[in-house]
């Protein structure tokens with residue numbers, strides 16, 4: 001129960017931040033195209049990237065994965081986490097315990 005709540009909170013934060021980031025991007029690009037003002041984009045874009053990095057790190061810190069094969073809970077490396085194929089609730093990872101590669105179910109980890 002607590003796990004689900006934690007995950008829902010993280011996903012909620014990610015969704016909100018994602019929407020704000022997209023809004024900043026769209027607005028500053030629109031200003032650039034329509035008014036020729038590139039400064040808001042030059043300022044906003046690095047901010048959006050920074051937010052993206054921070055939110056990804058937070059997400060990584062607060063999630064662990066359950067192996068579909070042996071049920072072990074493990075944390076992938078940040079590189080594995082970032083570049084692996086994923087669905088909203090699973091991620092294709094190699095299990096640290098049994099070596100099985102497959103879609104592992106995401107679970108909440110106390111950051």
Ligand SMILES: [Zn+2]
Nearest residue numbers: 067070095098
């Ligand atoms: Zn396993």
